[in-house]
Amino acid sequence: MEQPISVTRSNFNDWMVPVFAPANFIPVRGEGSRIWDQENKEYIDFAGGIAVNALGHAHPVAVNALTEQATKIWHVGNGYTNEPVLRLAKQLTENTFADKVFFCNSGAEANEAALKLARKVGLDSGVAGKSGIVAFNNAFHGRTLFTVSAGGQPKYSQDFAPLPNGINHVAFNDLEAAKAVINEQTCAVIVEPIQGEGGVIPADIEFLKGLRALCDEFGALLIFDEVQTGVGRTGALYAYMNSGVIPDVLTTAKALGGGFPVGAMLTTDKFAPHFSVGTHGTTYGGNPLASAVAGAVFEFINTPEVLEGVKHRHQYFLDALNKLNAEHQIFEEIRGQGLLIGCELKAEYAGKAKDITTWAGEEGLLALIAGPNVVRFTPSLIIPEQDIDEGIARLKRALAKLAK
Numbered sequence: 087m088e089q090p091i092s093v094t095r096s097n098f099n100d101w102m103v104p105v106f107a108p109a110n111f112i113p114v115r116g117e118g119s120r121i122w123d124q125e126n127k128e129y130i131d132f133a134g135g136i137a138v139n140a141l142g143h144a145h146p147v148a149v150n151a152l153t154e155q156a157t158k159i160w161h162v163g164n165g166y167t168n169e170p171v172l173r174l175a176k177q178l179t180e181n182t183f184a185d186k187v188f189f190c191n192s193g194a195e196a197n198e199a200a201l202k203l204a205r206k207v208g209l210d211s212g213v214a215g216k217s218g219i220v221a222f223n224n225a226f227h228g229r230t231l232f233t234v235s236a237g238g239q240p241k242y243s244q245d246f247a248p249l250p251n252g253i254n255h256v257a258f259n260d261l262e263a264a265k266a267v268i269n270e271q272t273c274a275v276i277v278e279p280i281q282g283e284g285g286v287i288p289a290d291i292e293f294l295k296g297l298r299a300l301c302d303e304f305g306a307l308l309i310f311d312e313v314q315t316g317v318g319r320t321g322a323l324y325a326y327m328n329s330g331v332i333p334d335v336l337t338t339a340k341a342l343g344g345g346f347p348v349g350a351m352l353t354t355d356k357f358a359p360h361f362s363v364g365t366h367g368t369t370y371g372g373n374p375l376a377s378a379v380a381g382a383v384f385e386f387i388n389t390p391e392v393l394e395g396v397k398h399r400h401q402y403f404l405d406a407l408n409k410l411n412a413e414h415q416i417f418e419e420i421r422g423q424g425l426l427i428g429c430e431l432k433a434e435y436a437g438k439a440k441d442i443t444t445w446a447g448e449e450g451l452l453a454l455i456a457g458p459n460v461v462r463f464t465p466s467l468i469i470p471e472q473d474i475d476e477g478i479a480r481l482k483r484a485l486a487k488l489a490k
């Protein structure tokens with residue numbers, strides 16, 4: 087076989103549209119919660135591909151599902167359905183509030199579908215002007231024009247005006263503010279049960295309950311964006327299960343494919359028929375390869391052992407982080423649920439989260455930020471305790487650089 091073309095990190099700057107600024111090494115191989123770069127340097131993975139690699143790297147369950155399906159059929163187009171997608175739909179509907187699923191390829195697409203469904207339901211209601219969407223400051227819903235507009239971080243949307251209109255943003259966890267803008271003209275309220283990109287900020291249960299009541303009162307769809315919190319991340323299959331609040335629409339992606347791109351919008355029999363034949367679509371959504379992997383990943387995660395294991399690891403992580411913090415006094419707050427953990431920096435270290443992840447890389451640890459002041463960890467849901475220990479030891483060395 088011919089040798090592959092030799093490439094280096096500097097080629098990123100040569101050939102890639104510069105929307106990202108990746109680390110100065112290139113991961114080439116992974117196993118479990120460890121990865122290796124081109125120089126064969128080893129890293130502990132506390133980033134998990136941003137809450138995606140739920141089973142770590144190269145897990146046999148995912149590898150087998152992918153390779154088995156790869157020898158059968160890859161793609162048929164939506165003129166035909168396929169077995170893996172129907173099995174996955176059965177799993178998702180049997181294990182959640184939902185009755186129906188629309189498949190796509192990413193979180194943004196799942197939210198795009200959710201918001202379009204809400205607009206369509208609003209139109210079909212016959213109530214004039216029922217197209218208003220209520221969203222929250224600091225939220226993140228993806229990068230399409232509609233989802234970036236629904237997101238509550240103007241830095242991601244303002245350069246792309248004119249934006250879709252009819253979207254109202256109010257303060258997160260402020261029920262009175264939401265009450266002031268939700269009315270008969272509202273077709274949807276979209277909210278993350280835990281704001282992930284926005285800094286790992288959990289929604290108060292009373293806030294979610296209040297939104298549920300307001301949506302019921304005014305006939306608006308309650309959309310939970312569980313792209314980051316879904317598929318076991320919080321120790322529940324979906325985070326709504328921790329709150330007792332049931333949405334009308336739920337979006338899921340990231341961990342769903344364990345690293346294979348897939349997204350889904352879940353809804354009920356009450357709303358699904360509004361997306362009638364031809365009203366929405368996608369070429370790749372529900373592709374057999376993606377569905378086969380997602381089905382295997384979902385089945386593996388949706389067990390008491392794995393979900394309890396996430397809660398156990400949460401405590402293990404928090405104990406280690408709190409111990410580290412008692413020594414170094416770097417974090418103001420350590421928060422989150424399950425294996426979605428955010429460490430907010432003390433005021434004197436404001437803006438240093440990115441530096442910490444860079445130093446972590448030097449020490450052999452992959453970590454994330456969630457805004458300039460929060461270091462975020464979203465590792466594999468089955469990360470071994472010894473990898474947590476080793477990762478924390480490396481984090482400790484990275485934090486020592488901060489003190490200097």
Ligand SMILES: *Cc1c(COP(=O)(O)O)cnc(C)c1O
Nearest residue numbers: 192193194226227228282313314
């Ligand atoms: C990552 C994320 C998205 C966007 O998902 P993509 O797959 O990047 O399009 C949307 N919502 C939330 C809450 C996310 O964390």
